[in-house]
Amino acid sequence: MSEKDENKNYAADMTDQQITLVDDQGNEELYQVLFTFDSEDYDKSYILLYPASASEDEEVEIQAFSFKPDANGDASQGDLYPIEDDAEWQMVEEVLNTFLADDGTDY
Template identity: 55%
Template sequence: MEHGDNHITVIDEDGNEELCEILFTFESEEFGKSYVLYYPVSAEDEDEDGEIEIHASSFIPGEEQGDLKPIESDEEWDLIEEMLETFLGEDEE
Protein backbone atom coordinates (compact mmCIF):
# COMPACT_ATOMS: atom_id res chain seq x y z
CA MET A 1 0.00 0.00 0.00
CA GLU A 2 1.39 3.36 -0.98
CA HIS A 3 -0.39 6.45 0.15
CA GLY A 4 -0.48 10.15 -0.47
CA ASP A 5 -2.83 12.77 0.89
CA ASN A 6 -6.15 10.99 0.77
CA HIS A 7 -5.26 8.32 -1.76
CA ILE A 8 -3.69 4.90 -1.69
CA THR A 9 -2.53 2.67 -4.50
CA VAL A 10 -3.88 -0.84 -4.08
CA ILE A 11 -2.47 -3.80 -6.00
CA ASP A 12 -5.08 -6.44 -6.76
CA GLU A 13 -4.57 -10.19 -6.96
CA ASP A 14 -3.67 -9.87 -10.65
CA GLY A 15 -0.89 -7.36 -9.89
CA ASN A 16 -2.82 -4.39 -11.31
CA GLU A 17 -2.40 -1.07 -9.50
CA GLU A 18 -5.54 0.89 -8.73
CA LEU A 19 -5.73 4.38 -7.27
CA CYS A 20 -8.25 4.54 -4.45
CA GLU A 21 -9.55 7.37 -2.31
CA ILE A 22 -9.57 6.84 1.43
CA LEU A 23 -13.03 7.27 2.92
CA PHE A 24 -11.79 7.05 6.53
CA THR A 25 -9.57 5.04 8.85
CA PHE A 26 -10.09 3.93 12.44
CA GLU A 27 -8.41 1.80 15.10
CA SER A 28 -9.90 -1.06 17.05
CA GLU A 29 -8.47 -1.85 20.47
CA GLU A 30 -10.65 -4.96 20.54
CA PHE A 31 -8.88 -6.47 17.53
CA GLY A 32 -5.56 -4.63 17.92
CA LYS A 33 -5.64 -3.42 14.32
CA SER A 34 -6.34 -0.33 12.26
CA TYR A 35 -8.78 -0.35 9.38
CA VAL A 36 -9.08 1.67 6.20
CA LEU A 37 -12.23 2.06 4.12
CA TYR A 38 -11.61 3.13 0.54
CA TYR A 39 -13.07 3.09 -2.94
CA PRO A 40 -11.59 3.12 -6.45
CA VAL A 41 -11.19 6.57 -7.98
CA SER A 42 -12.23 5.33 -11.41
CA ALA A 43 -15.94 5.90 -11.98
CA GLU A 44 -16.25 2.58 -13.82
CA ASP A 45 -16.74 0.87 -10.48
CA GLU A 46 -20.18 2.40 -9.94
CA ASP A 47 -22.98 -0.13 -10.14
CA GLU A 48 -26.24 0.35 -12.04
CA ASP A 49 -27.64 2.49 -9.23
CA GLY A 50 -24.64 4.83 -9.30
CA GLU A 51 -23.41 3.50 -5.98
CA ILE A 52 -19.71 3.03 -5.35
CA GLU A 53 -18.39 -0.22 -3.93
CA ILE A 54 -16.50 0.49 -0.71
CA HIS A 55 -13.62 -1.80 0.23
CA ALA A 56 -12.17 -2.40 3.69
CA SER A 57 -8.81 -3.75 4.81
CA SER A 58 -6.82 -3.91 8.00
CA PHE A 59 -3.26 -2.63 8.39
CA ILE A 60 -0.57 -2.09 10.97
CA PRO A 61 -0.20 1.65 11.64
CA GLY A 62 3.21 3.24 11.44
CA GLU A 63 4.53 1.11 8.59
CA GLU A 64 5.67 3.40 5.76
CA GLN A 65 4.37 1.12 3.02
CA GLY A 66 2.26 -1.26 5.03
CA ASP A 67 0.44 -4.14 3.48
CA LEU A 68 -3.31 -4.13 3.44
CA LYS A 69 -4.65 -7.31 5.00
CA PRO A 70 -8.02 -8.91 4.34
CA ILE A 71 -10.73 -8.74 6.99
CA GLU A 72 -10.72 -12.17 8.59
CA SER A 73 -13.77 -12.51 10.79
CA ASP A 74 -17.48 -11.80 10.88
CA GLU A 75 -16.92 -9.85 14.11
CA GLU A 76 -14.51 -7.51 12.29
CA TRP A 77 -17.01 -7.06 9.42
CA ASP A 78 -19.74 -6.22 11.95
CA LEU A 79 -17.49 -3.55 13.50
CA ILE A 80 -16.62 -2.10 10.08
CA GLU A 81 -20.26 -1.98 9.00
CA GLU A 82 -21.19 -0.26 12.26
CA MET A 83 -18.40 2.33 11.82
CA LEU A 84 -19.42 2.91 8.18
CA GLU A 85 -23.07 3.43 9.12
CA THR A 86 -21.99 5.95 11.78
CA PHE A 87 -19.70 7.71 9.30
CA LEU A 88 -22.37 7.88 6.60
CA GLY A 89 -24.97 9.00 9.15
CA GLU A 90 -22.75 11.93 10.20
CA ASP A 91 -22.28 12.83 6.54
CA GLU A 92 -26.03 13.24 6.02
CA GLU A 93 -26.45 15.76 8.86
Protein backbone atom coordinates in the same frame (compact mmCIF):
# COMPACT_ATOMS: atom_id res chain seq x y z
CA MET B 1 -18.27 -4.22 1.34
CA SER B 2 -16.58 -7.29 -0.02
CA GLU B 3 -14.08 -9.56 1.63
CA LYS B 4 -10.70 -10.09 0.02
CA ASP B 5 -8.88 -13.40 0.40
CA GLU B 6 -5.38 -12.02 -0.06
CA ASN B 7 -3.28 -9.25 1.38
CA LYS B 8 -3.08 -6.15 -0.81
CA ASN B 9 0.08 -4.18 -1.33
CA TYR B 10 -0.30 -0.43 -1.45
CA ALA B 11 1.56 2.82 -1.61
CA ALA B 12 -0.05 5.93 -0.23
CA ASP B 13 0.20 9.66 -0.60
CA MET B 14 -1.86 10.62 2.42
CA THR B 15 -1.84 14.31 1.44
CA ASP B 16 -4.14 13.33 -1.44
CA GLN B 17 -5.79 10.60 0.63
CA GLN B 18 -5.35 8.09 -2.19
CA ILE B 19 -3.93 4.58 -2.26
CA THR B 20 -3.04 2.42 -5.23
CA LEU B 21 -4.03 -1.22 -4.71
CA VAL B 22 -2.09 -3.86 -6.62
CA ASP B 23 -3.77 -7.23 -7.10
CA ASP B 24 -2.10 -10.63 -7.53
CA GLN B 25 -1.87 -10.11 -11.31
CA GLY B 26 -0.06 -6.78 -10.90
CA ASN B 27 -3.09 -4.69 -11.91
CA GLU B 28 -3.21 -1.29 -10.19
CA GLU B 29 -6.32 0.65 -9.24
CA LEU B 30 -6.43 4.02 -7.51
CA TYR B 31 -8.66 4.29 -4.43
CA GLN B 32 -9.73 7.28 -2.39
CA VAL B 33 -9.41 6.95 1.40
CA LEU B 34 -12.82 7.37 2.97
CA PHE B 35 -11.44 7.24 6.52
CA THR B 36 -9.25 5.27 8.91
CA PHE B 37 -9.95 4.25 12.49
CA ASP B 38 -8.53 2.16 15.33
CA SER B 39 -10.32 -0.54 17.28
CA GLU B 40 -9.25 -1.26 20.84
CA ASP B 41 -11.41 -4.42 20.84
CA TYR B 42 -9.41 -5.95 17.98
CA ASP B 43 -6.17 -4.00 18.59
CA LYS B 44 -6.04 -3.11 14.89
CA SER B 45 -6.21 -0.11 12.59
CA TYR B 46 -8.64 -0.08 9.66
CA ILE B 47 -8.86 1.78 6.38
CA LEU B 48 -11.96 2.17 4.21
CA LEU B 49 -11.54 2.93 0.51
CA TYR B 50 -13.63 3.52 -2.59
CA PRO B 51 -12.58 3.72 -6.27
CA ALA B 52 -11.12 7.14 -7.09
CA SER B 53 -12.70 6.93 -10.54
CA ALA B 54 -16.24 6.91 -9.10
CA SER B 55 -18.44 9.89 -9.88
CA GLU B 56 -20.21 11.72 -7.05
CA ASP B 57 -23.66 10.37 -7.94
CA GLU B 58 -22.47 6.80 -8.50
CA GLU B 59 -23.06 4.08 -5.92
CA VAL B 60 -19.71 2.49 -5.08
CA GLU B 61 -18.44 -0.59 -3.32
CA ILE B 62 -16.43 0.37 -0.26
CA GLN B 63 -13.40 -1.78 0.50
CA ALA B 64 -12.26 -2.29 4.10
CA PHE B 65 -8.92 -3.64 5.31
CA SER B 66 -6.90 -3.74 8.48
CA PHE B 67 -3.38 -2.28 8.34
CA LYS B 68 -0.33 -1.65 10.46
CA PRO B 69 0.19 2.12 10.88
CA ASP B 70 3.63 3.68 10.54
CA ALA B 71 5.33 5.63 13.35
CA ASN B 72 3.03 8.62 12.65
CA GLY B 73 -0.10 6.42 12.76
CA ASP B 74 -0.60 6.68 8.98
CA ALA B 75 -1.33 4.02 6.38
CA SER B 76 1.61 5.16 4.30
CA GLN B 77 3.47 1.99 3.32
CA GLY B 78 2.95 -1.73 3.76
CA ASP B 79 0.25 -4.32 3.47
CA LEU B 80 -3.48 -4.25 3.83
CA TYR B 81 -4.94 -7.33 5.47
CA PRO B 82 -8.31 -8.94 4.74
CA ILE B 83 -10.98 -8.89 7.41
CA GLU B 84 -12.00 -12.52 7.78
CA ASP B 85 -13.86 -12.67 11.09
CA ASP B 86 -17.64 -12.12 10.87
CA ALA B 87 -17.80 -10.25 14.19
CA GLU B 88 -14.94 -7.99 13.04
CA TRP B 89 -16.78 -7.31 9.75
CA GLN B 90 -19.90 -6.41 11.70
CA MET B 91 -17.93 -3.93 13.83
CA VAL B 92 -16.42 -2.31 10.70
CA GLU B 93 -19.86 -2.06 9.06
CA GLU B 94 -21.29 -0.42 12.20
CA VAL B 95 -18.48 2.17 12.18
CA LEU B 96 -19.07 2.78 8.45
CA ASN B 97 -22.83 3.17 8.95
CA THR B 98 -22.25 5.65 11.78
CA PHE B 99 -19.79 7.59 9.60
CA LEU B 100 -22.22 7.70 6.67
CA ALA B 101 -25.12 8.75 8.92
CA ASP B 102 -23.03 11.56 10.45
CA ASP B 103 -21.60 12.63 7.09
CA GLY B 104 -24.88 12.56 5.20
CA THR B 105 -23.09 11.26 2.11
CA ASP B 106 -24.19 8.24 0.10
CA TYR B 107 -21.38 5.99 -1.11
